[in-house]
Amino acid sequence: MFKRLVIVASTLTFVAATAAACGGGSGGGGTSLGFSQVGAESGWRTANTQSIQDSAKDAGINLKFADAQQKQENQIKAIRSFIQQKVDVIAFSPVVESGWDTVLKEAKDAKIPVILTDRAVDSKDPSYYATFLGSDFVEEGRKAAQWVLDTYKGSNETVNIAELQGTTGSAPAIDRKKGFLDLIGADPKFKIVASQTGDFTRAKGKEVMQAFLASHQKIDVLFAHNDDMALGAIQAIEEAGLEPGKDIKIVSIDGVHDALQALVDGKENYVVECNPLLGPQLMDLVKKVKAGQPVDHRIVTTETTFTPEQAAAALPQRKY
Ligand code: AHR
Numbered sequence: 001m002f003k004r005l006v007i008v009a010s011t012l013t014f015v016a017a018t019a020a021a022c023g024g025g026s027g028g029g030g031t032s033l034g035f036s037q038v039g040a041e042s043g044w045r046t047a048n049t050q051s052i053q054d055s056a057k058d059a060g061i062n063l064k065f066a067d068a069q070q071k072q073e074n075q076i077k078a079i080r081s082f083i084q085q086k087v088d089v090i091a092f093s094p095v096v097e098s099g100w101d102t103v104l105k106e107a108k109d110a111k112i113p114v115i116l117t118d119r120a121v122d123s124k125d126p127s128y129y130a131t132f133l134g135s136d137f138v139e140e141g142r143k144a145a146q147w148v149l150d151t152y153k154g155s156n157e158t159v160n161i162a163e164l165q166g167t168t169g170s171a172p173a174i175d176r177k178k179g180f181l182d183l184i185g186a187d188p189k190f191k192i193v194a195s196q197t198g199d200f201t202r203a204k205g206k207e208v209m210q211a212f213l214a215s216h217q218k219i220d221v222l223f224a225h226n227d228d229m230a231l232g233a234i235q236a237i238e239e240a241g242l243e244p245g246k247d248i249k250i251v252s253i254d255g256v257h258d259a260l261q262a263l264v265d266g267k268e269n270y271v272v273e274c275n276p277l278l279g280p281q282l283m284d285l286v287k288k289v290k291a292g293q294p295v296d297h298r299i300v301t302t303e304t305t306f307t308p309e310q311a312a313a314a315l316p317q318r319k320y
Pocket of ligand 1: 041042043045225253274
C-alpha cells in the first residue's frame, strides 16, 4: 500500500514538472525572457513597457527588463548579459537600425532565439532573429501624407511643410519619412521647408519647433513622427502667438491619450495610430519559439487613424 502511494505521488510530481516545463496552464513554465527596451522617451514607450511587464506577469514568464536610455551600447551590454545569464529568449526594441550583427551572432551561437519588437534591424541575415513583431512604419508615413493630400486637394497654392523627425537612424524615423515622401513627393506644390530630429521627445519637439518658427515665415503643416514631439511643438506654436491646428495644421503618429485630447481640443488635426500594446502577442511568441514551434518571420500590428470625431469617441476607453 505504502509502495503504491509513493508511485502515485512521484507520478503526480512528474506530471506537474512536465506541465511546468511545457508552459502548461497560464504559466510560462519557468521561461526566462531578457528584454532590452529603448528607454522612456515618449508616452508610447511608457505604454509599451507597461504592456510588456504586465503581460510577462500574466503569462508567468520571468522577465529580466533593461532600460537602455536611448543608447545602443547599453542595449548591446544588456543583450550580452542576457546571453551570459542563459535566458531562454531575448527580445529587444532596437534604438537604431544598424550595428547589430555581431551581438546577434553571439546570441545565435549561444542558441538563444531573439525576437525583435516594435523596431527592425537592417541585418542581411534573417536567421539572426526568429521573428519581428511591430508596426509597418512606412505605411504610417503614407497615412499621414494621405491626410495632407486630401486636406489640400483642389488647391494650387504652395503648401509649406515642417517635419519633426524621430531619433536619427531609427527604423520609425527612416520609414515614416520614406512613406510620407512616397506620396508627398509626387506633387510639386508640397514643399518640405524644414526637417530636423526632435528625438521622439516632447522637450526636443518644442525646442526644434521654436527654431523652425524663428527661421520660417510661413509653415502650413507640421508632420511630427510621433505625438510627443507634436505636443511639444503645440506649446512652441502657442507661445509664438499662433493657433495650433488652425494657423499650422498638425498631423502626428502614435495615438496616445494627450494627442487624442489635442485633436478634440482642435490643436491637432489628424493622428495615425501606432499600437504600443505588444505585450500579449510577444509573450505568446516567446512561448512558441522556446518550444521550437514555427512562427511567422514578420508579424504586422493592426492599426487605425483618428479624426477629431473619432478621437472623441475613442478617448473614454483609451488605456494610454
Ligand atoms: O518605435 C515606436 C516609436 O518610438 C513611437 O512612435 C515613438 O513614440 C517611440 O518613441
